[in-house]
Amino acid sequence: MNAFITGAASGIGRATAEALINRGWSVALADLFTDDLDAVQAQAPGRVHIYKLDVTDADAFEQSVSDFADKHHGQLRLLFNCAGVLEVNRFTDISRERHQQILDINIKGVINGCQAAYPYLKAAPEGQIINMSSASATYGIPEFAVYSASKFAVQGLTEALNLEWRKDGIHVGDVMPPFVKTPMLTSQKHGAHIIDALGVNLTAEDVAEAVMKQLSRKLTHRTVSLQFTLLYLLGQISPRPVTGWLIRLLSRS
Numbered sequence: 001m002n003a004f005i006t007g008a009a010s011g012i013g014r015a016t017a018e019a020l021i022n023r024g025w026s027v028a029l030a031d032l033f034t035d036d037l038d039a040v041q042a043q044a045p046g047r048v049h050i051y052k053l054d055v056t057d058a059d060a061f062e063q064s065v066s067d068f069a070d071k072h073h074g075q076l077r078l079l080f081n082c083a084g085v086l087e088v089n090r091f092t093d094i095s096r097e098r099h100q101q102i103l104d105i106n107i108k109g110v111i112n113g114c115q116a117a118y119p120y121l122k123a124a125p126e127g128q129i130i131n132m133s134s135a136s137a138t139y140g141i142p143e144f145a146v147y148s149a150s151k152f153a154v155q156g157l158t159e160a161l162n163l164e165w166r167k168d169g170i171h172v173g174d175v176m177p178p179f180v181k182t183p184m185l186t187s188q189k190h191g192a193h194i195i196d197a198l199g200v201n202l203t204a205e206d207v208a209e210a211v212m213k214q215l216s217r218k219l220t221h222r223t224v225s226l227q228f229t230l231l232y233l234l235g236q237i238s239p240r241p242v243t244g245w246l247i248r249l250l251s252r253s
Contacts, residue, residue: 002026002072004065006055006113007083009033011182012132014040015204016080016211021048023212028068030055031083055083055109062116069120076120080211081110081131084150088188088195091145099146106150107157114161114172122168130214131158133174133221135228138235139243141194142251155221162220173214176232177207177224194251201225 003020007013009031017027021044029037030053041048049071051064069076084106087094110131121127136144137151154174162172179185179200202225210224223229235243 001077002028002068002075003078003080004028004030004068004076004113004117005080005082006030006053006109007132008040009036011184012180012204012207013080013082015208016082017048018043019205019208019212025077026072028064030064055081055112056104058112058115061109061112065113065116065120074120075124075127076117077124077127078215079113079117079121079129081113081129081154083109084132084184086144086147086184086188088143088147089190090143093190094146102146103150106147107153110154110157114157118165118168118170121170122165125169127168127170128215128218129158129161129170129172130211131172131174133158133176135176135178135223135232137176138232139240139247141247143190143194159220171218173218173220173222175207175210175214175222175224176228177202177210178228180204180207194247201227 003025005013005017005027008017008029017029017040020027026047028049028051029040030051032054034050034052037050041050049068053060053064055061065076085102087098087102114129131154133154134151136148137155141148158172158174165172179195180202181200182204185200207224210222214222223232
């Protein structure tokens with residue numbers, strides 16, 4: 001079993017890599033910042049490979065996935081598109097350049113990964129993609145506007161490819177956690193009322209465990225945490241204005 005993981009240097013990507021390594025998988029750790037990955041590689045030197053990768057570079061993505069798959073008879077069991085960035089602030093207080101970077105990494109990076117991995121996933125028994133989505137894809141979240149939009153895009157891509165690639169034996173799904181205590185969130189300079197209302201109750205390891213469940217019980221959208229699962233299910237049966245009212249209430253100062 002082999003897996004290619006983006007955003008593997010910290011947070012959910014790293015926790016997932018360590019969970020897979022502990023289960024005997026061969027893992028590719030891909031990130032723009034690779035300085036801290038030697039410690040992970042040391043856990044299983046023969047099974048862990050490090051790639052310095054900017055996910056917005058389609059050619060580099062293709063070369064990295066190809067190199068890793070070649071080490072496994074041209075096959076890839078799992079692509080985990082975990083790389084992502086976040087900026088919490090009012091839409092008008094975030095620069096145009098930062099908005100574009102969020103879209104490039106969170107959407108273009110996922111598209112690049114899917115395109116690069118497709119032939120190797122198709123060649124593998126039970127080829128699978130897990131995309132990193134978010135509770136923010138349920139309804140547009142104030143002060144998360146472009147991040148939320150990017151996760152809506154990931155959700156739509158996931159649904160479409162899961163139908164389109166079914167005939168190729170590839171399952172495409174995503175995981176949707178609410179707020180997770182990771183460097184991406186804790187490094188934010190601005191808070192948000194909805195974070196205070198809902199709290200940060202998940203760790204990277206909690207989400208990694210959800211990824212492990214997704215490997216065997218494949219869903220299109222896997223929610224994480226009981227609290228959000230109940231909110232998500234409520235949103236599926238409630239009129240959309242009701243969901244909007246709830247988000248407005250949680251976002252109110």
